[in-house]
Amino acid sequence: MPALCRDCFGTGMAEEAPACPACGSRRLARHRELFTLVVAHVDCDAFYASVEKRDRPELAAKPVIVGGGRRGVVAACCYIARTTGVRSAMPMFKALRLCPDAVVIRPEMAKYAAAARQVRALMERLTPLVQPLSIDEAVLDLRGTEALHRAPPAVMLARFARSVEQEVGVTVSIGLAPNRLLAKLAAERDKPRGFAVLGAAEARDWLAPQPVTLLPGIGPALARRLEAAGFATLGQLAALDARDAARRFGEEGPGLAARARGEDARAVTPEREAKSISAETTFDADLREIAALEAPLWRMCEKLARRLREKDLAAGGIVLKLKTAGFALRTRNARLPAPTRLPETLFAAARPLLAKEADGTAFRLIGIGAQPLAPAEDADRGDLADPLAPKRAARWQAVEALRAKYGDAAVALGRGLKPRR
Known part of the structure; x- marks a missing residue:
């Protein structure tokens, strides 16, 4: 049966050898289809927490949770924390009850995005057919790359995993299979730092x-x-x-x-079209009054406008999201007269929706999303109904330029300021 050493990438070993004869490693991948399968699912292990441990080595042996305050949710947690039952998306108060010794770290998305770009660049050295699924997850189609790299996809994926560890400082788990579904399922079988193979012949019996x-x-x-x-x-x-x-x-x-049955005909498409972009925040204490809710709504409109600009997109409509103190979710939608990526236009569309919901209910979360999305070139062009839109767009662009240079606190509107306590 074909075998691969995941540490020295050797392939010439006896079928029953417990370790690599060249380097002694026991991290061997064996499978009948090991050197013929071409679809891979790559998932970074506990990504946010791994980046934090990379930057703070003293946390290596400690449980780490990346998330908000006690009223927030777990964005990510390391595998040590997971042994206590902590999981992503779990309310923080519950996570801390399960793992009171955890080190809690506020998310730093810019840092995680930078690490993700490094991982993505290493993927693209293997193949141009890389489809991102999230910031820390992607699927790759490596058909036709063996002649280019002079090695089967399995060997190149093992090399890729080591490059990620050495150059980025995090680990990945890899699933290799004949299609996207089986590759994802395989990646989940051997985490963390895994390399699992799932062939078509065995898939149905295993499933x-x-x-x-x-x-x-x-x-x-x-x-x-x-x-x-x-x-x-x-x-x-x-x-x-x-x-x-x-x-x-x-x-x-x-x-x-x-x-x-393990069947999946989806192709790997490098550019995944975004369907929506959003921003949300969980409050430190429940809010009821519209005056108190408007300030965080404005800040989320600013954040959404920035994300739209970064993605070179605009909002053709908005979705207001509210979560009650009892965790009931409310969403309200509105179409915009014309596409925008200006926070004041987003806020003006969302505020009437908020006013209808601010009926004394206690809310723990507010968010706003852009849906449907529109091309950036259609945004804030101005018309007879709103001839000043281009001027407002230019003004907002200047504000963002100042913030990029001097920090977000350099320019602030009163409606977005948090009340003093």
Whole structure:
């Protein structure tokens, strides 16, 4: 059976050898299809926490949680913290109850983005077919690259993993498979610092006993619906033909059954079109009055405007997001007369929506998103109804230039200032 040493990248070893004969490493990858598979899923391990530990070596053996205050949520946590039950998106108060000794660090997105760009650059040395899925995750299509690199994709991926560790200071887990779905599932099998291979021949048998929640996209609600219909495992779902699947679960049924068999025809597309861009914040204490809610809404409008500019996009509409003290989610939408990326225009559209919801309810979170998105060149061009839009855009551009040079506190509008205590 083909084998690969993940430390010295040697491939010439006996089938049953427990360690690499060249370097003695036991980190061996073995699989019948090891040197023929070309789709890889790369996932950085506990990315935010790993970057923090890279920059603060004294935290290496300590549980680290990256997140907000006690009312915020866990953005990321290291594997030491995970052993106590802490998970991403968990409320901070619950995480700290499970892991009271954790070192809590506020997120620094600029630092994580810089590390992500380094990882992305290393991916693009392997292949131009890199599709980012999030800041710390991507899928790669390496077909046709063996002649270029004079090595199979598996070997190049092992080299890539070591380059990430040496040049970026974080680790990655890799899944190698014949399609995107199986590559993602493989990457989850051997974390952290993993390298797992899942071939088409074994996929269906491996998937069959797994719970339906293993498939990406099957959340608790759909899982309950499937279980109520008698489908608790992927094998049960995979046994349905397309007609039965459609009859039981509607349009999504045939696709669900195919994925339960490990089938996935999606191509790796380097440019993933953004569907929405948003910004949100969790309050230190619940807010009820509209006057108190407007200041954080304005700050989120500023943040959204900046993100739109960074992505070279504009907002064709806005989505207001509110979360009550009881964790109930409210969203309200409004279309804009013309695309914009000016915070004052975003705020003017969101404020009436907020006024309708500020009925005395206690809110713990507010956010605003841009949806649908529009091309940047269509934004704030001005018309008979709003001829001064270009001047406001120029003024905001000047504000952002000053902030980029002197910091965000260099220019501030009164409506965005936090009240003194």
